[in-house]
Amino acid sequence: MFNQGGLSMEQAPPVMVVLRFFVTASIFGVLLGVYIMGDIMGVVPTNEYSLSVIIVHLLALGVMASFMFGALFQMLPVIAGVVIKMPTKKSMVTNILLVVGLMAQLFAFQTSSSILYLTASILLGAGLLHASTLMLKELIDVKDHSSSSRGMLFALGSFVIAIILGVYMLLTLGGYIDGNLFSDIKIAHYSFALFGWITLLIISVSFQVVEMFYVTPKYPTVMSQYLTGAIFSLLVLKVVALFSGLGSSILDSLIALLFIIYAGVTIHRLYKRRRPTSDATVWFWRFGMAMLILSMSMILVSNLTGTKEPFIYISQISFIGFALSIVFAMVYKIVPFLVWFHLSNQGYMEAPMMFDVIHPKRAKVHFWIHISMILTWILSIPFINIIILLPILMIISFSWLLYHLVMAIKKYNYTQKFTEKIEW
Amino acid sequence: MIKIPLDARDMEHPIPLQLALKHLQSMTQEEYLYMIHRKNPIPLIELAKEKEFVYLVEQDKYEIWHILISKNQNIKLEELIDV
Numbered sequence: 001m002f003n004q005g006g007l008s009m010e011q012a013p014p015v016m017v018v019l020r021f022f023v024t025a026s027i028f029g030v031l032l033g034v035y036i037m038g039d040i041m042g043v044v045p046t047n048e049y050s051l052s053v054i055i056v057h058l059l060a061l062g063v064m065a066s067f068m069f070g071a072l073f074q075m076l077p078v079i080a081g082v083v084i085k086m087p088t089k090k091s092m093v094t095n096i097l098l099v100v101g102l103m104a105q106l107f108a109f110q111t112s113s114s115i116l117y118l119t120a121s122i123l124l125g126a127g128l129l130h131a132s133t134l135m136l137k138e139l140i141d142v143k144d145h146s147s148s149s150r151g152m153l154f155a156l157g158s159f160v161i162a163i164i165l166g167v168y169m170l171l172t173l174g175g176y177i178d179g180n181l182f183s184d185i186k187i188a189h190y191s192f193a194l195f196g197w198i199t200l201l202i203i204s205v206s207f208q209v210v211e212m213f214y215v216t217p218k219y220p221t222v223m224s225q226y227l228t229g230a231i232f233s234l235l236v237l238k239v240v241a242l243f244s245g246l247g248s249s250i251l252d253s254l255i256a257l258l259f260i261i262y263a264g265v266t267i268h269r270l271y272k273r274r275r276p277t278s279d280a281t282v283w284f285w286r287f288g289m290a291m292l293i294l295s296m297s298m299i300l301v302s303n304l305t306g307t308k309e310p311f312i313y314i315s316q317i318s319f320i321g322f323a324l325s326i327v328f329a330m331v332y333k334i335v336p337f338l339v340w341f342h343l344s345n346q347g348y349m350e351a352p353m354m355f356d357v358i359h360p361k362r363a364k365v366h367f368w369i370h371i372s373m374i375l376t377w378i379l380s381i382p383f384i385n386i387i388i389l390l391p392i393l394m395i396i397s398f399s400w401l402l403y404h405l406v407m408a409i410k411k412y413n414y415t416q417k418f419t420e421k422i423e424w
Numbered sequence: 425m426i427k428i429p430l431d432a433r434d435m436e437h438p439i440p441l442q443l444a445l446k447h448l449q450s451m452t453q454e455e456y457l458y459m460i461h462r463k464n465p466i467p468l469i470e471l472a473k474e475k476e477f478v479y480l481v482e483q484d485k486y487e488i489w490h491i492l493i494s495k496n497q498n499i500k501l502e503e504l505i506d507v
Contacts (some may be wrong), residue, residue: 078467212437212463274434337438344445345471354442424449424475 013073013087015342015412020095021070022331023405028062028102029398037391050109057109059320061102061124063398064198067327069094069131071205072152074334079208080149082138090134097127105170117174125167132159147219151204151228158196158232165189181243188239194319195255196235199292200228202326203262213333214282216269223265231258249303256296256303263289263296280363281329287371288325295319310381321374328370328401332363335405339412350419352411358404369397425499430459433488444468448477448493456494456504464489482507 032055038044039051046054073091076082084090101124108116136156142149165185172179207224210216218224238251266289270282298315302308336354343351373393380387428447432440440461445468447457459465464481472479472493480492480501492501 209437215434215436215462275436277436340442341438344449347449349449354438422449 012077012342013084013091015338016409017087017091018070018074018334018338019405019409021066021073021091022335023402023409024095024099025063025066025070025327026398026402026405028058028066030395030402032058032063033391033394033398035391036394040388040391046110053109054106057102057105060193060198061098061105061128064323064327065098065128066095067331068198068201069098071330071334072131072135072201074338075205076135076138076152079146079205080139080142080152082135082142082149084134084138090131094127094131097123097130101125101127108170108173112173114174114176117170118176121167121170121174124170125163128163129160132156132163136160146208147224147228148204148208151200151207154228154232155197155201155204158192158200158235162189162193162197165192184242187242187248191235191238195259196232198323199259200231202323203231204228205330206266206326209330209333210266210269210285214270214279214285215274217272219265219269223262227258227262231255234258253300253303256299259296260293263292280360280367281332283364283367284325284329284332284370287367288322288329291318291321291325291374295322313381314378317374317377320377324370324374328363328366331401331405332358332366335408339408343412343415346416347421347424348415348419349422351415357408357411362400362404366397366400369393369400373397425494425496425504426455427504428455428457430457432459432461432465440465441468444493445471448472448475451495453496456492456496456499456501458504459491459493461489461491462487465491468493480505 035044035054035058039046069091073084073087076084101120101122104116105120105124107113108120136153139149139153139156145153166189168177168185169179169182169189171177172182207219211218234251234255238248238255241248241251267286270286270289273282295315295318298311298318302311302315305311336357339357340351340354373390376386376389376393380390428451430440430443430447432443435443440459444457444459444465448471451457459468464483468491469479469481477493477495478497478499478501479494480490482490482505484490484507490505490507492505494501
């Protein structure tokens with residue numbers, strides 16, 4: 001949907017390729033809320049370990065990976081000029097394996113069943129590797145990289161590493177292989193998944209979309225050219241340090257500092273918009289960047305003081321706030337555009353305009369629900385009694401998005417079925 | 425020929441594309457779109473190509489893109505560009 005790579009309608013993936021992933025992500029978000037609610041009410045049997053890994057993987061894979069794969073299927077042809085052949089079939093394979101594999105993984109965490117761990121490692125590993133290696137291979141072949149496409153290369157490379165390490169861990173938990181390196185691999189796994197895959201992908205995309213969507217000044221060249229490569233290199237060094245028995249706190253602090261600088265520059269860019277208008281997606285970006293600064297500051301404080309709690313917990317929650325905010329900002333830009341663009345190009349003169357697909361006011365309402373959810377989560381650290389509000393707000397937040405996605409799909413189908421098409 | 429001017433330099437994406445597409449869909453043989461933009465709007469050009477419009481794209485010395493598009497196959501866009 002962006003104007004750099006040269007997209008023709010033949011190359012653009014069908015709108016449902018993207019929307020299917022977004023709907024899947026929203027459903028997993030609702031499920032996450034229901035699961036947390038079940039835990040608080042004592043109706044789901046959990047222990048501390050299964051509870052945290054289930055929440056983390058529902059969020060990281062069910063919600064984030066689904067949103068990010070949907071966005072990547074749409075953006076790769078445009079940002080990097082990469083054409084994914086047969087996108088409907090390939091995205092469907094990924095989507096199904098992701099859903100079934102993740103469900104197997106969640107039940108494996110819940111029951112510690114060996115066969116479920118094996119099933120999850122095969123299905124989830126295959127589904128995630130299928131899409132990420134497919135995209136990575138196409139990106140490697142790109143001759144003239146932009147800062148965005150180069151960053152996506154590092155992000156997808158990080159994801160492939162995180163998936164392979166994740167499969168190793170699942171097989172270890174299932175008792176199929178010796179888990180001598182489990183603790184170090186776990187740190188490497190989540191470092192590449194959170195700081196490599198999720199954050200580097202957001203940074204790469206922002207280099208292109210922040211300037212284009214919001215008419216801001218460009219990012220400094222040194223940042224757009226070298227930041228993603230520098231962070232990826234630091235992550236590799238961190239893993240080397242881990243396996244060499246050396247501490248990684250200096251490297252962690254360096255990574256955190258780079259993320260803080262990036263977030264600060266992004267906020268500054270957003271304040272320098274040429275035509276500042278009231279737009280929920282800008283609010284999501286600003287809030288997301290503020291959350292990234294908070295999350296990384298907590299890592300710095302924790303490293304400086306040598307104290308883990310409550311800093312690491314605040315860091316984790318604010319990191320979730322950061323990632324979800326940016327994803328929501330992108331979804332509210334991508335979905336109305338895609339529905340309008342595909343219908344308009346097909347010649348439907350009565351194609352709904354972007355604000356008819358999802359009205360900007362609806363996105364603003366979602367912003368307040370989302371901000372309430374994240375702040376409730378953080379405030380529940382000192383005020384534990386308010387934790388009951390968290391799953392309620394989470395269910396409302398993802399249901400709100402799900403409802404608007406379904407309505408967008410309905411409007412798309414309705415226009416195709418019941419309105420006149422012109423040749424132009 | 426009737427000029428349809430569109431200054432998209434300060435517009436947020438995808439408003440320029442939205443407006444340009446609207447003009448192209450209702451364009452007559454006597455009209456041409458003259459758009460100025462801070463970026464080269466490649467999707468718009470690709471669409472113009474697909475729909476067999478004639479087009480001309482040039483960047484001026486201030487790095488502003490001038491995009492001219494018309495339905496009329498006999499139009500001489502190079503005579504209408506103001507760079």
